[in-house]
Structures are given as C-alpha cells and as structure tokens.
Amino acid sequence: MxxxxxxxxxxxxxxxxxxxxxxxxxxxxxxxxxxxxxxxxxxxxxxxxACPAFPQDPVLAKIKSLIANQTQTLNCTVHNVYPLERIVIEWLRGNETLYVDEPQIPYDSVQSHSYVYNYTPSVSDLGKNLSCKATLKNPEIGLEKTRISNAEYGPGTITISSKNPSVKLGGHLEITCHADGNPKPTIFWWKNETGPAQNKSQNEKLIINNASWSQAGWYHCGANNTVGSKHMSVKVIVLGPPNIPKIQLSHTGDPKEGENITILCSSDDESVDLTLYRQSQNAASGALNETVVLLNIPSVQITDGGIYICEAKNDFGTERSTINITVEAQLKEEKKPDLPIAILPAAILPAAGSVSLLTIAGLLIRYCRKKATSNSGDITLS
Incomplete structure (x- = not known):
C-alpha cells in the first residue's frame, strides 16, 4: 500500500x-x-x-501635461505577465491607434516590462483619452485577453474662444475656456484687481452683463485636476466714449520766467488717441495706445502762458481737460546812480564806506550850504 x-x-x-x-x-x-x-x-x-498569466491592467505613469506640438515621453508597464513575448502593446488616442509595440524576446518565467513611446499630440487630439492597450495572445490554446488603461495627465493646452475680446459699454460678453486633461480639469475664472485676485466664475464660461468701465482689464482662466494646474490670461476691452483725461503741471503753483516746466496729459484707457496742445496752436500728439503725452518747455517765458488742452479721442467720442498756465515775471534789481563822491572833501571820504547812503546825503547837503555861505562873504558891494 x-x-x-x-x-x-x-x-x-x-x-x-x-x-x-x-x-x-x-x-x-x-x-x-x-x-x-x-x-x-x-x-x-x-x-x-502554455499557462498564460495576465493578472492586472497595464499601468501608465502620470503625465504632467500634454501640449499640442510638444513631444512627451509615455511609459506603460505590464506586471506579472506570462509569456511576455505574446504581449502586444497598442497606444491609442481616442479610437485612433498611434503606435503598436510587439516584443519578440522569449522569457521562461513571469515577467514585468515597461514600454516607452515618444508622442507629439496635435490640436485635433485635444479632449480625447490617451490609452495603453495590452493584449495577450496565445494561439496554441485559442486565448486572447485584453486589458486597457487611460493615462492621467495634468492640464496642457488651454484654448479660449476669443483672443482679443471686447464689449461695448452696457453690452454682453461670453468667453469660453477649455483645457485638455484627465481627469477632466475644473475651470475657474478670476480678475486682477486692487488687492487679492477675486474668483469670477467656476465653469468654462466667463459672462459679463451690462459691461461697465470697471469690468475692463485682465482676466485669467485657471484649470486644475489631481495631476496639475495651468492658467491663461486674456484682456477684456470695454468700448465706449473715453474717460475724461488728466492734465497737470510739473510745478506747484505758477512757474517763473526761465524755469523748465513739463505739462503731462494722461488717460487710463489705452484704446484712445491722446493729444496735448496749446489753444490755437500746434498740437503734441502721442503714439497709438500710449497713455501719457508730455510737453517740455525749457526756460519758460511769459509768452508761453495760456490755456493748454489734453484731448482723448476714440471711435465713440472725444473728451478734454484744460489747464491755464500763468508765468510770473522774474523781478530785476534797479541799478542806483553813482553819487558825486568827487566833490566831497577828503575828510568826508574815509567815512563814506562805513555809513549809510542817507548819512552821506546829509553830509553832502551840509557841505554845500557851508560852501555857499563862504562864497557869499567874498562879494564886494559898490
């Protein structure tokens, strides 16, 4: 037994x-x-x-981002497979096959193996799944088993429906933002203002109703998922008559003759044409999209005084500001006539440098009277 x-x-x-x-x-x-x-x-x-083993789905390494026309290295790993030489790897974007990898090296044991593919996405690929499809084929026993995994990748190419969005004052504007990524990215909008950024939306559309001047400026579309984040900026322009421009003088108070002065004309709207000129005279114009125009006047004269005009103009209207500049005359010291010092006696001259003009005048009068008296005593009457 x-x-x-x-x-x-x-x-x-x-x-x-x-x-x-x-x-x-x-x-x-x-x-x-x-x-x-x-x-x-x-x-x-x-x-x-002929005992095949294919216990789990292929594993794709997470990808930071997929950007149109930029090459990205992809990595797909199959674990604990037998026989490895019967595995076929197929890279897919949506339903389209990008590349097929068929290893032919035989192995006698259960193996894990990684497959690498350099992929350059196109704009038409945006929004489609990127997948690694692994198929174990064993014709000896009529077996074919397939496993597939989708790649996770952060937001890459961001598209905005309008690159140069503009809206008329009081009008309506919608801008759509889309980002490619898996899991599907969350889209949100915010606007740069004084202080911290403020969230304006939490969906793919930025909507502006009854547009006002304060709604013009830079807006940012942000996209994020569990892999990464990215953002893109767009400038919204509100169209309407320009704001009243500002005009100011570099001096505080009225300038004086001979001083150098600068007149400044400015606007907070880059879409206007700015012009600075003196009333009834030639204008000084700024280049298109300039927000400041300067007029320098070296050694200003009284004749440079008058009314200066800062003008902002666009297709919807014109606004002006004015400043009246008065130039003060420069005071000049009058030259005093020289005193007839030569007729003063020598006894008086040394003291002239140390006494006032009034004292000298008094001494001169006294001297003249004394001289007249002495001369009158010499007259002989007949």
Whole structure:
C-alpha cells in the first residue's frame, strides 16, 4: 500500500489533470512512469506549458501635461505577465491607434516590462483619452485577453474662444475656456484687481452683463485636476466714449520766467488717441495706445502762458481737460546812480564806506550850504 500520502498525491494529480485538460493546458510529470519500493523516497517534477498569466491592467505613469506640438515621453508597464513575448502593446488616442509595440524576446518565467513611446499630440487630439492597450495572445490554446488603461495627465493646452475680446459699454460678453486633461480639469475664472485676485466664475464660461468701465482689464482662466494646474490670461476691452483725461503741471503753483516746466496729459484707457496742445496752436500728439503725452518747455517765458488742452479721442467720442498756465515775471534789481563822491572833501571820504547812503546825503547837503555861505562873504558891494 502506498499509504495516505500516496493516495493524496495521486488524487491531486488526477484533479489537476482534469482542470488543465479542460482549459487545454499540458502537465508534464518527470519521471512519467515511476516504480519504487514502499518506504523509499520518490521525487516527481511537474511542469505546466502554455499557462498564460495576465493578472492586472497595464499601468501608465502620470503625465504632467500634454501640449499640442510638444513631444512627451509615455511609459506603460505590464506586471506579472506570462509569456511576455505574446504581449502586444497598442497606444491609442481616442479610437485612433498611434503606435503598436510587439516584443519578440522569449522569457521562461513571469515577467514585468515597461514600454516607452515618444508622442507629439496635435490640436485635433485635444479632449480625447490617451490609452495603453495590452493584449495577450496565445494561439496554441485559442486565448486572447485584453486589458486597457487611460493615462492621467495634468492640464496642457488651454484654448479660449476669443483672443482679443471686447464689449461695448452696457453690452454682453461670453468667453469660453477649455483645457485638455484627465481627469477632466475644473475651470475657474478670476480678475486682477486692487488687492487679492477675486474668483469670477467656476465653469468654462466667463459672462459679463451690462459691461461697465470697471469690468475692463485682465482676466485669467485657471484649470486644475489631481495631476496639475495651468492658467491663461486674456484682456477684456470695454468700448465706449473715453474717460475724461488728466492734465497737470510739473510745478506747484505758477512757474517763473526761465524755469523748465513739463505739462503731462494722461488717460487710463489705452484704446484712445491722446493729444496735448496749446489753444490755437500746434498740437503734441502721442503714439497709438500710449497713455501719457508730455510737453517740455525749457526756460519758460511769459509768452508761453495760456490755456493748454489734453484731448482723448476714440471711435465713440472725444473728451478734454484744460489747464491755464500763468508765468510770473522774474523781478530785476534797479541799478542806483553813482553819487558825486568827487566833490566831497577828503575828510568826508574815509567815512563814506562805513555809513549809510542817507548819512552821506546829509553830509553832502551840509557841505554845500557851508560852501555857499563862504562864497557869499567874498562879494564886494559898490
């Protein structure tokens, strides 16, 4: 008798043979026919041929982003596959096959293997799934098993429905933003204003109703998912009559003759044409889209005074601001006539440098009177 162990082993071989024959597998025992004595050791070797293993879906490495016309390296790994040489890897974008990889190297054991593909997406690929499809083919037993996985990638190419959006004052504007990514990115809008950015929307559309001047400016479309994030900016222009421009003088108060002055004309609207000129004289114009025009007047004269006009103009109207500039005359010191110092006696001259003009005048008068008296005593009457 073989004993319990022998019976158990024989039962297990029979059951396994039934299972493998049902699935078309082949079990090889070595030695095929074994005769041995009771109580002696027996060693049997069992080898199974054509037993495919494909236990899980292929794994794709996460991709930071897919951007149109930029090459990206893709990586797909299949784990614990047998036989590996029967695996066919197919890269797909949507339903379109991009590339097929068919390894031919035989392996005798269960293997894991990674497949690399350099992919350059096109604009037409945006919004389509990027997939790695692995198929295990074994014609000997009529088996073909397929597993497929979609790649996860962060937002890449962002498209906005209008590159230069504009809206008339009081009008309506809609801008749509779309970003390619998997999982599908969440789209949100915000506008740069004084202080922190403020969220304006949480869907693909930015909607502006009854447009006002304050709604003009830079808006940002943001897209994010579990892999990454990206944003794109667009400038919204509100069209209407220009705002009243500003005009100012570089000086505080009225300038004086001979000073250098600058007159500044400015607007907060880049879409207007700015002109700065003196009333009834030639104009100084700024280039298109300039927001400041300067007029420099070196050594200003009284004749440069007058009314200066800052004018902002667009297709919807014209607005002006004015400034009246008055130039003060520069005060000049009058030159005093020289005193007749030569007629003063020598006794008076040394003191002239140390006394005031009034004192000198008094001394001069006294001297003249004294001279007149002495002269009158010399007259002889007949």
């Amino acid at each position: 073989c004993g319990v162990k022998c019976i158990t082993f024989a039962l297990w071989i029979n059951i396994h043979s039934v299972i493998t024959e049902t699935n078309g597998f082949k079990v090889h025992l070595t030695p095929l026919k074994s005769v041995n004595h009771v109580g002696a050791d027996l060693e049997l070797t069992c080898r199974v041929n």
